[in-house]
Structures are given as structure tokens and as C-alpha cells.
Amino acid sequence: MSAFLIDGTQIAETIHGETRSKVENLKQRGIQPAITFIRVGNDPASQAYVARKDKMAARLGIAAQTLVLDEQTTEDALFAIIADLNGNPAIHGILVQAPLPPHIREQVIFSSVLPSKDVDGFHPINVGKLMLGAIDGFRPCTPAGIHELLIRSKIPLSGACVAVLGRGNIVGKPMAAMLLQKAPHADATVTVLHSRSRDIAEHCRRADIIIAAIGQPHFVKANMVKPGATVIDVGVNRVDDPASPRGYRLTGDVDFEAASQIAGAITPNPGGVGPMTIAMLMSNTVRACENLCA
Numbered sequence: 001m002s003a004f005l006i007d008g009t010q011i012a013e014t015i016h017g018e019t020r021s022k023v024e025n026l027k028q029r030g031i032q033p034a035i036t037f038i039r040v041g042n043d044p045a046s047q048a049y050v051a052r053k054d055k056m057a058a059r060l061g062i063a064a065q066t067l068v069l070d071e072q073t074t075e076d077a078l079f080a081i082i083a084d085l086n087g088n089p090a091i092h093g094i095l096v097q098a099p100l101p102p103h104i105r106e107q108v109i110f111s112s113v114l115p116s117k118d119v120d121g122f123h124p125i126n127v128g129k130l131m132l133g134a135i136d137g138f139r140p141c142t143p144a145g146i147h148e149l150l151i152r153s154k155i156p157l158s159g160a161c162v163a164v165l166g167r168g169n170i171v172g173k174p175m176a177a178m179l180l181q182k183a184p185h186a187d188a189t190v191t192v193l194h195s196r197s198r199d200i201a202e203h204c205r206r207a208d209i210i211i212a213a214i215g216q217p218h219f220v221k222a223n224m225v226k227p228g229a230t231v232i233d234v235g236v237n238r239v240d241d242p243a244s245p246r247g248y249r250l251t252g253d254v255d256f257e258a259a260s261q262i263a264g265a266i267t268p269n270p271g272g273v274g275p276m277t278i279a280m281l282m283s284n285t286v287r288a289c290e291n292l293c294a
């Protein structure tokens with residue numbers, strides 16, 4: 001491997017340190033930041049994600065509670081719970097873990113969280129603020145974490161050609177919006193590629209930065225990477241592996257072994273983007289608390 005390894009675990013720890021000192025400042029004023037996680041059903045990946053977020057909150061002195069709701073929970077019941085949390089001044093952040101069961105309209109639920117408590121950045125007000133380049137909204141945690149990784153690793157962004165693989169609302173679309181802003185640490189030329197795009201490999205080969213959030217194991221091969229480019233792997237894919245005790249293993253969207261021979265900088269997976277998502281969530285939660293208790 002010749003590429004520089006972008007250590008998300010270490011950068012996330014630095015951010016946690018910054019968050020912890022803000023938590024301390026709030027505590028001196030008698031305030032404790034608090035977040036509520038809502039999980040509907042028993043999706044095993046969601047279970048693991050929420051448990052990880054809950055544990056990190058506790059580590060940083062943020063009060064956290066997780067509400068686990070039955071798979072059959074109605075939209076109305078979920079609305080009532082969110083309305084209660086919206087009105088509770090002791091709760092500063094509300095996170096409804098996606099995916100939700102198919103009978104629940106995800107976007108309608110996200111829109112019911114008070115924008116000032118929407119630490120996920122999924123409410124249309126916060127999505128709109130991101131598009132407008134306003135800095136006072138909440139930004140979705142995974143793309144915000146990738147942005148921080150790029151900035152703190154001193155990867156040049158102004159004028160850079162960026163290929164974003166994936167156009168989802170959680171990663172691809174907000175990622176593109178962040179990088180193309182006319183602003184410091186942005187000003188990139190962004191191409192968003194998706195399942196209907198032609199010549200994906202060619203677009204990637206032109207890119208100074210590839211951000212892979214396409215949900216396909218090892219989609220990004222070495223021959224799609226320009227020598228010296230930065231490669232960010234967002235993928236968390238389950239692939240069957242009878243040799244593993246769980247019967248599967250997790251793998252990213254990038255063929256790391258091969259791509260790391262060509263790239264200039266690359267994220268490991270795990271240990272790249274994942275820890276940054278949690279770091280941004282904690283940071284958003286403390287900012288929500290600061291705003292609400294100002």
C-alpha cells in the first residue's frame with residue numbers, strides 16, 4: 001500500500017475531545033445535553049448503529065435514551081412520541097433511525113421533528129439551509145463527517161474534481177451540496193453518479209476525490225482511481241461468509257487492497273467514515289443544546 005491512510009478513528013477522537021469540553025462548559029451552567037434515539041422494529045444493522053451512538057453519548061456526558069418501538073407501530077403513534085419530545089425542554093436532539101418499516105413514510109416522520117432538534121439534518125428546513133449555504137442549520141452526519149475528514153486531512157477542495165457515487169438523501173445528495181458551495185473548504189466541481197449513469201469508470205478516473213456511497217461491495221476498482229487521488233469509502237455491505245462466526249462479513253464499496261496501491265490517500269473501512277458519522281452527531285447534539293439553552 002502506498003496511499004496515506006485517513007484515520008477516521010483518530011480524527012473522530014479529536015472531535016470528541018472538542019465536544020467533551022463544550023459539554024463541560026454546559027455542565028458548569030447546570031445544563032446537560034440530551035438526545036433521544038427512536039428505533040422502530042428489529043433491523044439488526046439499525047440495532048448496532050443506535051447502540052453505538054447511545055454508548056458514545058454516554059462517554060461524552062450527553063444524556064441518551066433509546067426508545068425501541070414495535071415493527072407494527074403506526075405513523076400516528078410515532079408522531080405522538082415525536083411531538084412529546086419536541087415539546088420537552090430537557091431533550092435537545094431527536095434521531096429517528098432509518099430505515100423505517102414500509103408502512104411509515106420516512107420523509108413525513110423526519111419532517112415532524114422540530115428543526116432545532118433535528119441533529120440528523122433530515123428536516124426540509126435543514127436540507128434547504130444546506131442547499132442555500134446557510135451555516136446555522138444541521139448537516140447530515142455522514143457527509144458532514146466526510147467533509148471534516150477531507151478538511152482535517154488537508155485534501156485540497158477548491159477546484160477539485162469530485163466524483164460522488166450514490167445519490168441518496170442521507171449521503172450522496174447532501175455530500176454534493178456541501179462540496180459545491182461557494183465557500184472556504186468547498187468550491188469543488190462535483191459529479192454525482194448513480195445506477196443510471198453512463199461511463200462511471202471514466203468519470204471516476206478524472207476525479208481528484210472519489211466518494212463511494214453506492215452500496216455495492218468493492219465497486220471501486222484500482223483502474224477507476226487516478227494515481228494520487230483521494231478515495232473515501234462510505235459503504236457498509238453485508239456479504240455472505242460461511243467461514244465467519246456470524247455467517248457474513250462487512251465490506252466497503254472500495255476494493256481497498258487494490259485501490260490503495262494507486263490512491264494518494266484513502267480511508268480504511270472500518271475505521272474511516274463510520275466513527276466520523278458518530279462524531280458529527282455528538283457535535284450536532286451539543287450545538288442543538290447550546291442553541292436551545294442560549
Ligand code: GUN
Pocket residue numbers: 095096097098099120141142170277
Ligand atoms: N440510517 C443510516 N444512516 C443514518 C443516519 O445518519 N441517521 C439516521 N437517522 N438513520 C440512518
